[in-house]
Amino acid sequence: MSWTGKILRVDLAAGTCTSEATNMEWAHDYMGQRGLATKYLVEETDPKVDPFSPDNKMIFATGPLTGTIAPTSGRWSVVCKGPLTGAIACSNSGGFFGAELKNAGWDMVIFEGKSASPVYLDITNDQAELKDASDLWGKSVWETEASLRERRGDPDVRVASIGLAGENGVLYAAIVNDLDRAAGRSGVGAVMGSKNLKAVVVRGTVGVTVNDPMALMKTSNVAKEILAEHAVTGTGLPTHGTQVLMNVVNEVGALPTHNSRDVQFDGASDIGAEAMAEVRESDGEANLVSNHACFGCPISCARRSKIDPTHFTVKDKPQYQIVSGGLEYEAAWAMGAANGVNDLEALTYANFICNEQGLDPISLGSTIAAAMELYSTGAITQEDTGGVALEFGDTKAFVAMVEATARGEGFGKELGQGSLRLCEKYGHPEFSMTIKGQEFPAYDPRAIQGMGLAYASSNRGGCHLRGYTVSSEVLGLPEKTDPLVTEGKAGLVKAFQDLTAGVDSSGTCIFTTFALSGDDIAPMVDASCDGDWSVERFVEVGERIWNMERQYNIAAGFTGADDTLPERLLKDAAKSGPAKGSVNRLHEMLPEYYELRGWDASGVPTAETLGRLGL
Amino acid sequence: MSANHHNMKITFKLFAGLSAYLPSDATRNSTEIDVQLGETVHQVIDRFNVPREEAHLVMVNGIYISPEQRDLSEIRAGDTLAIWPPVAGG
Ligand code: SF4
Numbered sequence: 001m002s003w004t005g006k007i008l009r010v011d012l013a014a015g016t017c018t019s020e021a022t023n024m025e026w027a028h029d030y031m032g033q034r035g036l037a038t039k040y041l042v043e044e045t046d047p048k049v050d051p052f053s054p055d056n057k058m059i060f061a062t063g064p065l066t067g068t069i070a071p072t073s074g075r076w077s078v079v080c081k082g083p084l085t086g087a088i089a090c091s092n093s094g095g096f097f098g099a100e101l102k103n104a105g106w107d108m109v110i111f112e113g114k115s116a117s118p119v120y121l122d123i124t125n126d127q128a129e130l131k132d133a134s135d136l137w138g139k140s141v142w143e144t145e146a147s148l149r150e151r152r153g154d155p156d157v158r159v160a161s162i163g164l165a166g167e168n169g170v171l172y173a174a175i176v177n178d179l180d181r182a183a184g185r186s187g188v189g190a191v192m193g194s195k196n197l198k199a200v201v202v203r204g205t206v207g208v209t210v211n212d213p214m215a216l217m218k219t220s221n222v223a224k225e226i227l228a229e230h231a232v233t234g235t236g237l238p239t240h241g242t243q244v245l246m247n248v249v250n251e252v253g254a255l256p257t258h259n260s261r262d263v264q265f266d267g268a269s270d271i272g273a274e275a276m277a278e279v280r281e282s283d284g285e286a287n288l289v290s291n292h293a294c295f296g297c298p299i300s301c302a303r304r305s306k307i308d309p310t311h312f313t314v315k316d317k318p319q320y321q322i323v324s325g326g327l328e329y330e331a332a333w334a335m336g337a338a339n340g341v342n343d344l345e346a347l348t349y350a351n352f353i354c355n356e357q358g359l360d361p362i363s364l365g366s367t368i369a370a371a372m373e374l375y376s377t378g379a380i381t382q383e384d385t386g387g388v389a390l391e392f393g394d395t396k397a398f399v400a401m402v403e404a405t406a407r408g409e410g411f412g413k414e415l416g417q418g419s420l421r422l423c424e425k426y427g428h429p430e431f432s433m434t435i436k437g438q439e440f441p442a443y444d445p446r447a448i449q450g451m452g453l454a455y456a457s458s459n460r461g462g463c464h465l466r467g468y469t470v471s472s473e474v475l476g477l478p479e480k481t482d483p484l485v486t487e488g489k490a491g492l493v494k495a496f497q498d499l500t501a502g503v504d505s506s507g508t509c510i511f512t513t514f515a516l517s518g519d520d521i522a523p524m525v526d527a528s529c530d531g532d533w534s535v536e537r538f539v540e541v542g543e544r545i546w547n548m549e550r551q552y553n554i555a556a557g558f559t560g561a562d563d564t565l566p567e568r569l570l571k572d573a574a575k576s577g578p579a580k581g582s583v584n585r586l587h588e589m590l591p592e593y594y595e596l597r598g599w600d601a602s603g604v605p606t607a608e609t610l611g612r613l614g615l
Numbered sequence: 616m617s618a619n620h621h622n623m624k625i626t627f628k629l630f631a632g633l634s635a636y637l638p639s640d641a642t643r644n645s646t647e648i649d650v651q652l653g654e655t656v657h658q659v660i661d662r663f664n665v666p667r668e669e670a671h672l673v674m675v676n677g678i679y680i681s682p683e684q685r686d687l688s689e690i691r692a693g694d695t696l697a698i699w700p701p702v703a704g705g
Pocket of ligand 1: 074095510
């Protein structure tokens with residue numbers, strides 16, 4: 001129990017929806033969500049498949065705790081082979097959609113094949129049907145969600161959909177649910193678009209049955225109390241959101257700026273949490289309107305923002321003079337510091353566009369930054385950019401590129417291919433700040449050594465959410481380590497990765513781990529689910545998942561040589577801050593990491609390791 | 616020689632929930648303050664009434680100063696002292 005025991009299989013070519021039993025043996029070995037969906041993908045598809053082929057499957061997956069009373073139980077994931085990287089893609093989202101899907105009685109939805117024409121999937125509890133979406137094709141996420149809600153005549157339906165970016169095959173297109181929560185990374189939205197699937201609308205009133213309701217109530221209350229009393233999850237995140245990091249990371253000299261030419265940004269304090277809360281002179285209001293929570297979340301880290309109505313981005317566009325999903329740290333960094341843009345209102349507008357048309361702001365921002373560097377060296381000119389002088393720090397040029405990419409127009413088409421393909425095309429692959437083809441996020445590994453290893457070894461390419469050692473190296477949670485040393489980082493990265501894989505498979509939010517440990521989370525799984533879920537088993541499941549993902553990538557053609565960083569981070573020293581003069585010393589960490597993982601010197605899991613994990 | 620001779624300027628920054636303890640002339644969480652020769656990190660923290668238990672991330676020029684070092688480490692002219700309560704994101 002706590003799994004519904006049911007999977008919805010949707011054959012888009014045949015137009016059929018069938019219910020089947022969840023493989024409970026796999027559920028016990030891989031928990032749910034990230035782990036269980038990846039297990040199904042591994043069993044049912046060829047890792048060498050073209051991500052846009054009908055043979056690539058896409059799985060919407062909940063975890064055992066999704067939709068329960070456990071705190072932060074709104075999480076769900078999308079798993080498929082990713083078009084940006086060619087590696088496993090697994091993008092995690094919050095909001096309310098996942099809990100609704102679980103409450104409709106489904107552990108997962110597996111999409112296979114490709115529909116001949118645009119469709120959406122309509123789910124009400126055990127009833128599921130593919131319906132014509134021709135009239136929705138070409139519409140934004142926001143329009144699609146409003147239209148489906150109206151069509152269903154039920155304000156409580158939840159919608160996940162793609163915008164123009166997913167339709168146009170932008171390699172970092174997102175799937176957006178509840179208007180501004182996204183399965184953001186690796187281009188899962190483009191895979192959805194390639195299948196001609198515009199949206200999923202769901203209403204669930206079946207409920208989730210848990211094994212021991214009293215025990216879940218008790219363990220959840222313990223967790224909620226810890227979250228409420230902890231300074232980060234009880235005060236810091238609700239008040240300031242993730243954007244509080246902007247000034248912290250700039251201060252430690254780890255804010256990738258100007259496409260990682262620099263590690264500190266003069267304009268950082270203009271675009272962080274404190275600036276969002278400042279009252280504007282123009283209209284007497286602050287950018288930040290309120291905080292917001294995903295389903296069942298007592299933390300409420302999400303932001304609601306309103307753009308200054310006199311700002312050039314929205315002054316003639318009343319449709320954007322609304323309160324909507326505000327900037328998160330990663331988005332503010334990628335579109336701001338990486339491009340040298342310090343205009344908070346413009347960045348909020350760009351963030352709205354990302355939500356409206358379904359784009360990953362990290363990859364988008366980093367790709368525009370790479371284009372700015374290409375422009376600065378003359379590798380591209382105004383002839384390529386459609387007459388835009390693409391200078392670092394030029395807000396109007398930046399906004400023009402965001403709009404062009406969202407609409408798939410002109411140079412925006414090339415930006416939609418991500419920074420690696422863009423930089424290769426113009427002869428400068430070294431300008432691409434990517435790992436395994438995916439743009440890395442808001443932490444410069446020259447100043448946070450462990451993040452270099454976390455990026456290089458991440459199974460979905462450049463990513464902070466696979467092993468967030470920033471927590472220890474910079475923020476001192478659960479305990480402070482020195483960001484400038486490599487010693488001990490291999491073990492730290494592995495520990496973060498395994499715990500995270502467990503949390504990502506449970507149905508809860510990784511942000512709980514700033515306050516909760518596995519010792520607090522595993523008991524909630526134990527209370528909800530059949531079987532005995534000790535913290536050891538929880539972390540072992542995480543390690544099993546990590547190795548399964550690794551095996552998938554190896555079968556897809558990746559090798560240890562891909563566990564590396566952009567040359568700039570390994571060869572060009574940081575120019576300022578505490579890491580001035582330093583590069584990332586990946587070579588000091590990677591061999592130890594392989595050894596701790598039980599992999600051979602070329603990064604392949606040994607037979608013994610696979611045997612130990614039952615792979 | 617006046618006492619002022621021993622005064623030095625540093626940049627002082629308080630963020631997130633600690634912003635309220637900044638002098639009123641601060642902009643964007645930052646201001647310049649005078650410190651005495653030999654003044655320690657803890658002495659500055661106390662002088663501005665920042666509760667010690669809320670001073671979680673204490674950095675001098677971007678480098679973390681652990682609680683044990685805060686009584687010992689002296690501020691030097693031109694330093695930047697930046698302080699946060701426990702915060703996180705991602
Ligand atoms: S902590 Fe933030 S992202 Fe996580 S579930 Fe809560 S509101 Fe959503």
